[in-house]
Amino acid sequence: MKKTLQFAALAGGAALILAGCASAEQPASDPADNAAQTAPAGPRVAVAYEGGVLVLGGDDYENLGEFASEDFIRLNSAGDGRHVMVTTSKGFHLLDVQQPELTDLVVPAAAAGHVVSHAGRTVLYDDATSDTTIFDSAELAKTGDALPEAEVIPGVTAHHGVSVELEDGTMITTVGDESGRTGIRVLDEDRNEIATNDECPGVHGEGTAKDETLVFGCENGALVVKDGKITKLTSPDEYGRMGNAYVSEDSPLVVMDYKDDPDAEGYLLRNITLIDTDKNTLEKVALPEGVEYTYRGVGRGPDDEAVLIGTDGKLHTIDPATGEIVSSLSVVDPWEGPAEWQDPHPSVKVAGSFAYVTDPADSEIVVVDLDADEIVNTVKLDHVPNEIAVVG
Numbered sequence: 001m002k003k004t005l006q007f008a009a010l011a012g013g014a015a016l017i018l019a020g021c022a023s024a025e026q027p028a029s030d031p032a033d034n035a036a037q038t039a040p041a042g043p044r045v046a047v048a049y050e051g052g053v054l055v056l057g058g059d060d061y062e063n064l065g066e067f068a069s070e071d072f073i074r075l076n077s078a079g080d081g082r083h084v085m086v087t088t089s090k091g092f093h094l095l096d097v098q099q100p101e102l103t104d105l106v107v108p109a110a111a112a113g114h115v116v117s118h119a120g121r122t123v124l125y126d127d128a129t130s131d132t133t134i135f136d137s138a139e140l141a142k143t144g145d146a147l148p149e150a151e152v153i154p155g156v157t158a159h160h161g162v163s164v165e166l167e168d169g170t171m172i173t174t175v176g177d178e179s180g181r182t183g184i185r186v187l188d189e190d191r192n193e194i195a196t197n198d199e200c201p202g203v204h205g206e207g208t209a210k211d212e213t214l215v216f217g218c219e220n221g222a223l224v225v226k227d228g229k230i231t232k233l234t235s236p237d238e239y240g241r242m243g244n245a246y247v248s249e250d251s252p253l254v255v256m257d258y259k260d261d262p263d264a265e266g267y268l269l270r271n272i273t274l275i276d277t278d279k280n281t282l283e284k285v286a287l288p289e290g291v292e293y294t295y296r297g298v299g300r301g302p303d304d305e306a307v308l309i310g311t312d313g314k315l316h317t318i319d320p321a322t323g324e325i326v327s328s329l330s331v332v333d334p335w336e337g338p339a340e341w342q343d344p345h346p347s348v349k350v351a352g353s354f355a356y357v358t359d360p361a362d363s364e365i366v367v368v369d370l371d372a373d374e375i376v377n378t379v380k381l382d383h384v385p386n387e388i389a390v391v392g
Helices: 013-017 031-038 137-141
Strands: 004-008 045-050 052-057 062-068 073-075 081-087 090-097 101-108 112-118 121-126 131-138 146-153 161-164 172-176 180-187 193-197 204-209 213-218 221-226 227-232 253-258 269-277 281-286 298-299 306-309 314-319 325-330 348-351 354-359 364-369 375-381 389-391
Touching: 013 269, 045 073, 045 081, 045 193, 062 101, 073 306, 073 389, 081 112, 090 112, 101 146, 112 161, 112 204, 121 137, 121 161, 131 137, 131 172, 137 146, 146 227, 180 221, 193 227, 204 253, 221 269, 227 281, 253 298, 298 348, 306 348, 348 389
Parallel strands: none
Antiparallel strands: 004 146, 045 052, 045 389, 052 062, 073 081, 081 090, 090 101, 112 121, 121 131, 131 146, 161 172, 172 180, 180 193, 204 213, 213 221, 221 227, 253 269, 269 281, 298 306, 306 314, 314 325, 348 354, 354 364, 364 375
């Protein structure tokens, strides 16, 4: 059943509450002052740090504004060319990276989770209720003093999940409860269930490949959804967890992370998964000795290649068909895995032909031209970068 809601700004209250969580030595910028500035053209890079978020822009990636927030926040592009969703304890907080301004607009969520943008839709998931909120991305880009109407699909049982909507209105959403996650449901445009699969323990993450083929990771393989049909691909190991999909919507080849030891300590991974959604095949590929990564460390480049920031400090370009490393570029110093997954450690985001690598050790963002295979900019920051999101 469809339900539409109109969200209103939280009357500035959210901004005040969030500002109160910031460190005293890092005051928030005045959004009005930022709005009055003439913002340069070019991409925007939002950078989360402890207690706030900053926005870089222009050809030289100058600091366009800093905004106080909570100590740990997550960042996701809203897919509308204008906003980044800042995940806080209050919900999904809209950061306008074009102004820039951390607005008063918040989509309330008790446990704000995944953000997925696809087919002109921005989809938000609340883990506390399993409710899915869907915005038209073009309308979201026009946002003024209030958010546009959204469709809200009530959840069945709360769990850490994700939803995605396809071009024809079909929605695929995860299934689970407090005891665990088990699979996915496929709903038609009227939100009637048309397919389901419960053979995906620990289902996590999603990615949309060519021809709107979806993949979801499981603890023993992956689910592939194509033309309404669900296919289970099995891991080569009894425990072979895939939790994040790195996709290109122009390629049938999907790269996923892979963990084969449920008792392994830390967050570093040594293998990747290659999935061919045309052939419905899954292959585990070991990385070279000394090359490890985390869930934040993989993206897809302009030619559908995979790029991976390894613990050896190199940005590796990987052929998604074979798993072969075809080139490597030193971008940061070698690093060790984080003690906790939230801790700052090197990560990568790709936009167009550029890769943006965080370097927490030196408080920098390293910008790599993937076409030229060279570093084109190193941006010094006043804060230790954690997560990033890129718009434009």
